[in-house]
Amino acid sequence: MIFTVAIDGPAAAGKGTISRRLAAQFGFAHLDTGLLYRAVGAMGGDPVAAAQALSPADLDRPGLRSLEAGQAASRVAAIPEVRAALVAFQRRFARREGGAVLDGRDIGTVISPEAEVKLFVTASAEVRARRRFDELEAAAPGAQDYDTVLAQTRERDARDMGRADAPLRPAEDAVMLDTTDLSIEAAVTRACDLVADALARATP
Ligand code: CDP
Ligand code: CDP
Secondary structure, eight states: OOOEEEEEOSTTSSHHHHHHHHHHHHTOEEEETHHHHHHHHHHOSOHHHHHHTOOGGGGGOTTTTSHHHHHHHHHHTTOHHHHHHHHHHHHHHHTOTTOEEEEESSIIIIIOTTOSEEEEEEOOHHHHHHHHHHHHHHHSTTSOOHHHHHHHHHHHHHHHHHOSSSOSOOOTTOEEEEOTTOOHHHHHHHHHHHHHHHHHHHOO
16 A cells, blocks of 8 residues: 655654654654755765765764754755755655655655645744753753744744745645644644545545
8 A cells, every 4th residue: 555644844843743653553654854854964065965875874873853953954955956865765755565654844745745644733933942942951951041942943944934945835735733732642633533534535
């Protein structure tokens, strides 16, 4: 069975959490496409060459989840040649046998416009920054302040939405999910219901 779930949205909206839970629930493979851009940004040197040479081992490098790695990722992600070098791998993943969940910024619009389910997950910048701050605090208490995380969240949103190539925006047929006032469980339940409905239609 070929079945793609595309999950897009800004930083810390809940894409990864929802994607992992969907993958576990339905037995689909999951690709966090942000990691590809984080790895390219962290490699230094020529980002186009880094994207062309990217291998799975590069995705296991420590530190890819840091705020700095997120900023570096969003800078290299604005380069069209970097994006072009990563398209084929993501498209193959999306259409692999057995079902796939991909989360990122352009999955429903560019990587997999044919996806059976498209979800655009949002939340206010303040709530997203608070979530990211709490995550970073749990890993390294006292190492960051909330205002910096909020400023970086806004800066990354603006860069991702403002770029010419594959800007962050919902696909026309995406279902919108605002998690500002939603618990993780409620968001996951809504996503699971959507996928279950689409699966029932795809495999009558
Ligand atoms: O993948 P993305 O950056 O969109 O977000 P995430 O890593 O899934 O979620 C960022 C943080 O927000 C995690 O620590 C989640 O546990 C938390 N979260 C939340 O508190 N409430 C939600 N409805 C969704 C996520
Ligand atoms: O986890 P979080 O939402 O903070 O970020 P991420 O998903 O790891 O993405 C890091 C950066 O990579 C984003 O800010 C985008 O600039 C870029 N990205 C992209 O352009 N296209 C994707 N499909 C995924 C990520």
